[in-house]
Amino acid sequence: MTRTIGVLIFPEFQILDASGPIAAFEIAARYVPGAYDIRVVAYEPGPVASSSGLQVVAAPLSDEPLDTLVIAGGEGTRRPAICGRTLDWVRRTFHSARRTASVCSGAYILAEAGLLDGRRATTHWQRCPDFARRYPKVRLEPDRIFVRDGDVWSSAGITAGIDLSLALIAEDLGEDVARSVAQQLVVYHRRPGGQSQFSALLELGGQGGRFADLLDWMRERLAEPLNVERLADQAAMSPRHFARAFTAETGMTPAKAVERLRLETARERVESSAEPIDRVAAATGFGDPERMRRAFLRAFGQPPQALRRAARA
Template sequence: MPIRIGLLLYPNFQLLDAAGVTAAFEIAGTLGEAAYEMTPLSQHGGLVRSSSGMALETVPFATARSFDTLVVVGGEGHVTAMDCPELQGFIRHHAGTARRICSVCTGAFLLAAAGLLDGRRATTHWQQAGALKARFPKIRVSAEAIHVQDGPVWTSAGISAGIDMALALVTEDLGADIGRRTAQQMVVFYHRPGGQSQFSALLEMGSTQDRFSGLLGWIRSNLQQRLTVDVLASQVGMSPRNFSRNFRGAVGMSPARAVEKLRLEAARERVERSTLPIEAIAVMTGFHDPERMRRAFLREFHQPPQAVRRNAADNLG
């Protein structure tokens, strides 16, 4: 019996949000015993235009049957869609009947508006994470995660991250072999870890001040050192107090947090791409104590270094 997937659209949705997950389910359905049945939905049915101008044919969600999984896509139109009581009622109804409720990118705002994310971990596109947290303070927003599962609710980051989420759903439904073969057909990574960062630490901390941009590069090249505020301030010729205040204003986080994020990025790269012992990587990246590095991984990626390494090996398998 096919697994029924409802794909909820609205005017000015993001086409790739819809197409990416649809392709993953379509291909997986040709490989597994249980095929997927996809149903594009909208409030009124008919053609719904995406933000690109291309349109998809939909059925009215009032006439829709029950679904195993409901996927709410993102896009420019999510702000208007949040204020549609019929759409919100539809999402809340199916949250009580479907096995899973999912969102891609800013589709998380629609789940949040329906009250489905209160008290849960969730993610969205990194550029919208702050707005999601500000508008819905009861959500524990994981701004960097590619996708997050909290109970029956799944959320994913921007656009292509919906494919990662769909592959995780396929693996849950049909097993790791089908998930891996689906990824191979799509020429994408299989099981890219949900906690993996959406973007590099240096990109996130891009500073408008040249001396701090240079400092960030220096930090990344000297992670083994004891990188205190005094040490960092001396690199740019500032007093520690003045440095801390100006650094936070320019970079958007404290010096200690910036150092940890750069250490985490370097450590993760070595964990995923080498066979070096975890203890050696902890020393090389300035954590020194492997337990300290493990706690930092759990805070940032929600999994220990050993799990990150196993997931990376799966990608190559």
Template sequence: MPRQIGLLLYPDFQLLDAAGVTAAFEIAGEFGGAPYETTPLSHHGGLVRSSSGMAIETVPLAAAGSFDTLVVVGGKGHKQAMACPELQAFIRYQAGTARRICSVCTGAFLLAAAGLLDGRCVTTHWQQASTLKAQFPEIRVSAEAIHVHDGPVWTSAGISAGIDMALALVTEDLGADIGRRTAQQMVVFYHRPGGQSQFSILLEMESPQERFTELLGWIRSNLKQRLTVDILASQVGMSPRNFSRSFRAAVGMSPARAVERLRLEAARERVEGSTLPIEAIAIMTGFHDPERMRRAFLREFHQPPQAVRRNAKTIY
């Protein structure tokens, strides 16, 4: 029997949130021999217009059957959808019958409004994470994670992260081989760790001054080296004093802080995505001393590297 997937839409939903997960399930079903059947749903049924203007034909909630998995998509219309009592009642009902309840991007707000996320660890698009936390203080929001699995509830960040989540669901259902083949067919990465950051710190620190942008890339490629202010200033042909002042003005932080954040990002990627010893990762990323790296993790992530590794495995 096909696995039934309910895809909950509303006016001004994000088209790619819906299309990405639907494509992943469709392709996985072709490979796995146990197809998925996806049913788009909406309050009244009929054509529902996305924020891009394209529309999808949907089944009304009153005619919906039972689902193995319910996926609630995100989009500009999520605030209005949160206020719809029929949608909230439907989500709560499905939470009692479906095996899994999932959200993409701001779809997490609908799950939160339905009371499904209290006490759980969840994620959403990084731009909306603080709003979700402020509106629903009982929720533990991971602002960086690509997707989070907490019991029967799965939440993911924006658009492409919904595909990552769908691949994780496929892997849970059909095994790693089908998940990998599905990712290959879609030409996307397979098994991006759920706890991996939604965006690179290099994007956040990007400078309008080309020489500092190039320097940040050079730092990222040379983390194992000693990266003092004198060395960095020499790399861009400036005096240390002028370099420190100009770098802070352009990048928004001191050179030492930028180096530490780049080291932390690289270290976290290896902690979450590999089985390398913590001591080896400390050396590879320029911390050298694992205790020094542990203290930096505690300052930035509020947990030591070993806990970050355990949580990444749990989240995925």
């Protein structure tokens, strides 16, 4: 059985958003000959320039059935290149294809077409605040590397398209083939530490910025109460002004930042030591193991014990 994969590109698309999935499916077809037929398509066929200037030759949009639609992201998602005819084609293909996936800011195209309303989805961490404002009907999960909601998949920034593609390959051809593809690509079959991009959010959102010193102060006091009032006092600001400024600077609320710092620290301790889970929960401010377990399930999709077993393996 040959599955037709359509990769939608447009002017100023991100080259790796398209080439990563293409490479993954192409290598999978080496292990299972005939498994995939890969087609790159665009509203204006022919050479399509990526944001780097490199060009990819695309076929015209067609109503020929696809098994899987993969929508690339990139700066072009903000441009008029994503015209109404492209969105109409995406809507038609969405309803006829077995599944649809977006890479990075490709989620904007699905959301603009109204296809993510009421669904869980993710996108690049840097785009999440803007995406949430523009598409409030989407249940955005900014922490995740990729999200599956039924037959709709979305992934975080750029290389996460490879993670998503490996998951699609595993669904089609089995975990052994997906693992072999990952080995050929020299990437993780499953990224360690769970499916989360929030570490990059914290480091890139706060490092060297207005609240870098405060984030370091918070990391040293995770076991203590860290409410908005205390954080605002440390930052020498009123609680209301602090909450607004912090969210604008880092892309997350103070409460969310505290939880993510606690999760990051707890995950590192869980994976790198044999420290009892209840002690980790107490030391990182969760208070009790059950509260930490629920937070791990929300962020990583796995409880602490599962992450520890995976790290040891």
